[in-house]
Amino acid sequence: MTGTPHHGLPEPGWQQPAAKTLREIAARDPRIRDLRVHGSASADGSDVDLWSDLDLVLTTDHHPAQVAKEFAGSALSRLGPLFTASREATANGYGLRLVLVDLRRIDVTVLANSNSRDPGAAAPAADPLAELVEAFRFDGVLAAVKAARGDVLIGSHLALQLARHLLVAAMILRDRQSGTTHHRHGGTVWDTWAERLAAAPIPYTRAGISAAIRFHNEQLDRLLAEQAPHLAGGNQPLHILLDAVDAHAPVRPQGPV
Incomplete structure (x- = not known):
């Protein structure tokens, strides 16, 4: 495993050895025509810190989603288990944003070559609640990273998004309980989940x-423990990241804002 964690966090400079491993994986896959490192990790690495992600762009003649998922599976088998991920299909490609359990972040974009004729297989239907839990964890990690870097603007935006994820989770569970997505009236026990969020700390x-982040994570765990225990827990990497953020406040810039 490359870039092993240090006190629960990735070691500085983890991007370069990880990129080497990922290039080796791509070289063994005949479907991948090219792999390029983008972003801060593509330069000499002088401005890369442990919070920086590793951005990869792959090109293929085959179906981008299939290639991306299988490439990610190979990457995880070499680099370590997955904590959470974000996925996005586009007109000419597929993106996977991976967060490993040691909080290394790897963004994989697979683009279809213009000559590609492979339509690929249709993706199986996913559990919307499981996808939402992944989205919650992913946004929680990003918000914490922004806080670590002193970016209160984007960090606040992402932290506020967690409340929306929690409410959507409650709506999904309410729909499942009632067997319908049509609700003419409120006033049920599910409304209490919205009321609980009034106690959330202000993330500014x-x-x-x-x-x-801690508050909303605790509320989501309570909701899942009651209604979907198979999805509850497993948030230790996020807690480790938050502990690091709290222990090492960033230096604020001097001068007028």
């Missing part, structure tokens, strides 16, 4: 972002 400071 670095410390507030961290506190808001």
